[in-house]
Amino acid sequence: MPEAPGPLLLFDVGGTDVKAAVAHGPDGVLGPVTRVPVQVGDASGAALVEQLAGLAARLLPSQRPAAVGLLIPGIVDEAARISVFAANLGLRRAPLADALAARLGVPVGLGHDVGMAAEAELLEGAGAHDAASVLVAVIGTGIAASAFMDGRRVAAPGAGELGHVPVPGGLQCSCGAVGCLETVASAAAIAREYERRTGVRVRGAEEVLRRGQQGDSVAIEVWAGAVEALAFGLHWCIGLFGTDRVIVGGGLSGAGEQLLSPLRAALARRLSFMPVPELVTATLGADAGLRGARLVALRRLEQAHAEQGSQS
Numbered sequence: 001m002p003e004a005p006g007p008l009l010l011f012d013v014g015g016t017d018v019k020a021a022v023a024h025g026p027d028g029v030l031g032p033v034t035r036v037p038v039q040v041g042d043a044s045g046a047a048l049v050e051q052l053a054g055l056a057a058r059l060l061p062s063q064r065p066a067a068v069g070l071l072i073p074g075i076v077d078e079a080a081r082i083s084v085f086a087a088n089l090g091l092r093r094a095p096l097a098d099a100l101a102a103r104l105g106v107p108v109g110l111g112h113d114v115g116m117a118a119e120a121e122l123l124e125g126a127g128a129h130d131a132a133s134v135l136v137a138v139i140g141t142g143i144a145a146s147a148f149m150d151g152r153r154v155a156a157p158g159a160g161e162l163g164h165v166p167v168p169g170g171l172q173c174s175c176g177a178v179g180c181l182e183t184v185a186s187a188a189a190i191a192r193e194y195e196r197r198t199g200v201r202v203r204g205a206e207e208v209l210r211r212g213q214q215g216d217s218v219a220i221e222v223w224a225g226a227v228e229a230l231a232f233g234l235h236w237c238i239g240l241f242g243t244d245r246v247i248v249g250g251g252l253s254g255a256g257e258q259l260l261s262p263l264r265a266a267l268a269r270r271l272s273f274m275p276v277p278e279l280v281t282a283t284l285g286a287d288a289g290l291r292g293a294r295l296v297a298l299r300r301l302e303q304a305h306a307e308q309g310s311q312s
């Protein structure tokens, strides 16, 4: 990938917050991360584009970035550079990249948040090692995943919605369906289920895990139920893609072997003749999204250079 001829401006737009940072130099060292509540407006994303332009002026007051990398959640058509649908942001067929490029006068690359964070994890984090088929599963408030074959991400719009596949015991999901994996196995679901069964409020899945380690039988059951559901969901991916390495990221991956070890065992029980993939935790942490935004910015820059080259 080419070196950027100046700073790259990076945005990781989530359902509630925008994270923004500037990356400098050939290694793309990230500057301080700014976090602000996301502006939700019309379906075309005009309000969001205005907000991002404002952040650009704030983060780089006296200089234009060489390129911008923008990650958004939902269904993203990366080739057409549009947000097809993002429920939390109210976007529908929003031409975010072109609108922001017109506003700032620089190339803007657009990518799917989980997909590009997963690419960064493969290139700069936990890595693919010798695996030909890798799945990066992000387990936090929700669950999403990204599949890679020989280093190439399956990037079809809508790919990776692992959290919304049905599992036994799944509950009513905010997506409208019943039975989704993330209703039992996300970090939020683990805390919710423990609270429902005990009436005791907990600070999150981490506390449920700790209570389980101290012998709380409900906490142990809730954690085990989440692990079984994850194994059920992963079983499909492994069967379809021959996954040989699973990288687990997101908040729940903070549990480390407390999550991976029972998950390995649950997969081994289920997979019969299929090999159990190697399970590891992600290493980039909360910066994975912005690292992915940097990759998207560099790719867009490369593309812009190629387009210029073919015109001259």
Ligand SMILES: [Zn+2]
Binding pocket: 163, 164, 173, 174, 175, 176, 177, 180
């Ligand atoms: Zn769902």
